Amino acid sequence: MSPINYQELAEKIKCWSKELGFSDLGISNIDLSAHESMLERWLANGYHGNMDYMARHGLMRARPAELVPGTIRVISVRLDYLPHNAKFASILKDKNKAYISRYALGRDYHKLMRKRLQQLGKKIVEHCSDFNCRPFVDSAPVMERPLAEKAGLGWAGKHTLLINKEAGSWFFLGELFVDIPLPISRNEYSESAIKAIETQTKTNDCGTCVACIKICPTKAIVEPYTVDARRCISYFTIESPDAIPIELRPLMGNRIYGCDDCQLICPWNKYAKLSLADDFQARNNLDDISLLELFAWSEEYFLNTLQGSPIRRIGFQSWLRNIAVALGNAPYSDVIVTALTEKRPDASDLVVEHINWALVQQSDKKMLSEKVAAEQAKNHRLTLRLIRSVEKGLPRDA
Numbered sequence: 001m002s003p004i005n006y007q008e009l010a011e012k013i014k015c016w017s018k019e020l021g022f023s024d025l026g027i028s029n030i031d032l033s034a035h036e037s038m039l040e041r042w043l044a045n046g047y048h049g050n051m052d053y054m055a056r057h058g059l060m061r062a063r064p065a066e067l068v069p070g071t072i073r074v075i076s077v078r079l080d081y082l083p084h085n086a087k088f089a090s091i092l093k094d095k096n097k098a099y100i101s102r103y104a105l106g107r108d109y110h111k112l113m114r115k116r117l118q119q120l121g122k123k124i125v126e127h128c129s130d131f132n133c134r135p136f137v138d139s140a141p142v143m144e145r146p147l148a149e150k151a152g153l154g155w156a157g158k159h160t161l162l163i164n165k166e167a168g169s170w171f172f173l174g175e176l177f178v179d180i181p182l183p184i185s186r187n188e189y190s191e192s193a194i195k196a197i198e199t200q201t202k203t204n205d206c207g208t209c210v211a212c213i214k215i216c217p218t219k220a221i222v223e224p225y226t227v228d229a230r231r232c233i234s235y236f237t238i239e240s241p242d243a244i245p246i247e248l249r250p251l252m253g254n255r256i257y258g259c260d261d262c263q264l265i266c267p268w269n270k271y272a273k274l275s276l277a278d279d280f281q282a283r284n285n286l287d288d289i290s291l292l293e294l295f296a297w298s299e300e301y302f303l304n305t306l307q308g309s310p311i312r313r314i315g316f317q318s319w320l321r322n323i324a325v326a327l328g329n330a331p332y333s334d335v336i337v338t339a340l341t342e343k344r345p346d347a348s349d350l351v352v353e354h355i356n357w358a359l360v361q362q363s364d365k366k367m368l369s370e371k372v373a374a375e376q377a378k379n380h381r382l383t384l385r386l387i388r389s390v391e392k393g394l395p396r397d398a
């Protein structure tokens with residue numbers, strides 16, 4: 001058998017990844033040592049909240065060969081998820097509607113991407129018999145963004161998400177850990193990732209912009225390139241099964257599953273590509289549905305309707321908890337008060353506490369005290385600014 005030409009193989013891998021529907025692919029080595037101290041600092045500050053799995057694997061997260069012995073390269077892939085007609089501004093504007101993060105309107109990406117990565121692995125085996133690989137998608141033990149930066153897929157912006165100048169940031173990441181010496185991808189992103197490590201300063205296309213830091217409703221981006229998950233709407237509506245901190249509830253507005261604000265304000269998302277995958281288009285009208293309609297769902301209906309959706313993973317109680325808060329943030333309505341009150345007898349203690357909070361908000365609004373009105377206007381001010389920016393800057397997706 002002739003020796004393997006890894007350069008040619010890498011080019012073939014890129015072609016196969018396109019055939020499999022990935023939006024981009026890059027290859028990196030496995031040295032993440034420069035990120036170890038950042039990860040340690042993040043954990044030491046408690047920014048992971050109750051995501052214990054983030055700390056459990058320790059520095060193995062930054063050491064791919066400890067995670068999968070034999071690994072010498074990581075193939076990182078990008079998959080664009082922005083659905084057609086995302087209706088970002090129109091839904092954020094209507095406080096009676098439910099805003100669900102646009103990545104979660106269709107099918108769960110984990111299975112879909114892992115299957116495609118496995119298929120990519122099979123293709124490689126056909127050309128290279130002595131080959132082992134393992135796919136990862138959003139797996140806690142992997143530092144996906146630093147790997148993707150090194151592989152040249154983009155740069156980690158000040159909101160910490162990966163951005164690409166031609167594709168914005170509406171995409172998922174996934175990896176294939178491999179044990180063959182593929183050539184490492186080199187481009188402006190991988191070069192600046194290396195430079196950042198050498199000089200200990202980040203130079204990238206964020207420049208002097210701080211729009212994401214300013215627009216974040218809960219001030220979760222505590223410094224450039226650092227998110228305190230405990231303050232992030234994505235964390236307390238998806239990851240955490242606990243009570244939502246009271247001071248953050250009014251800032252959630254109508255966002256009941258995740259949050260897109262820091263990406264919506266980012267000027268690079270003007271260049272975002274629409275997803276080609278039918279799987280990421282909205283199902284069950286989740287892109288344009290009222291809070292009251294969702295709150296009326298039974299647990300059985302929730303489980304059946306959301307088969308295959310990432311939303312199902314949070315469970316029915318967290319789902320009700322989130323909608324109750326959003327109903328508390330909606331304008332006063334007798335119908336909302338009735339719906340909240342009627343849900344109480346069958347709800348868990350956690351949900352009852354959130355319903356009670358929502359009822360107090362509704363009753364305060366009914367009395368229309370000046371203090372309440374001023375507080376609400378203040379909370380909605382940032383969202384209104386975001387809506388104007390989306391309508392002006394992202395008309396296709398507004």
Ligand code: B12
Binds near residue numbers: 146163232258
């Ligand atoms: C835990 C987690 C969360 C947490 C914490 C988020 C965070 N920013 O750390 C919560 C629940 C809040 C979250 C939210 C979201 N997440 Co999330 N999340 C993850 C997960 C599992 C781990 C991230 C992690 O390790 N964080 C810890 C920090 C320390 O690591 P890091 O950010 O990767 O590494 C950074 C540091 O080294 C730092 N850094 C580098 N240089 C420098 C320099 C200086 C000076 C400093 C200070 C720091 C610094 O930047 C590195 C790269 O960003 C990843 C998947 C994975 N396994 O990686 C998905 C992932 C990051 N999430 C993703 C998504 C889509 C989201 C949401 C957009 C979902 C939503 N719409 O609600 C939000 C966005 C919120 C935000 N602004 O981050 C995608 C991001 C895709 C992309 N384009 O980048 C990922 C990659 C999942 C995937 N497979 O696609 N997420």
Ligand code: SF4
Binds near residue numbers: 215219220221232234
């Ligand atoms: S996802 Fe929302 S809450 Fe989280 S950092 Fe971005 S803007 Fe802030």
Ligand code: SF4
Binds near residue numbers: 266
């Ligand atoms: S909004 Fe500005 S600072 Fe934030 S990620 Fe985008 S370009 Fe960077």
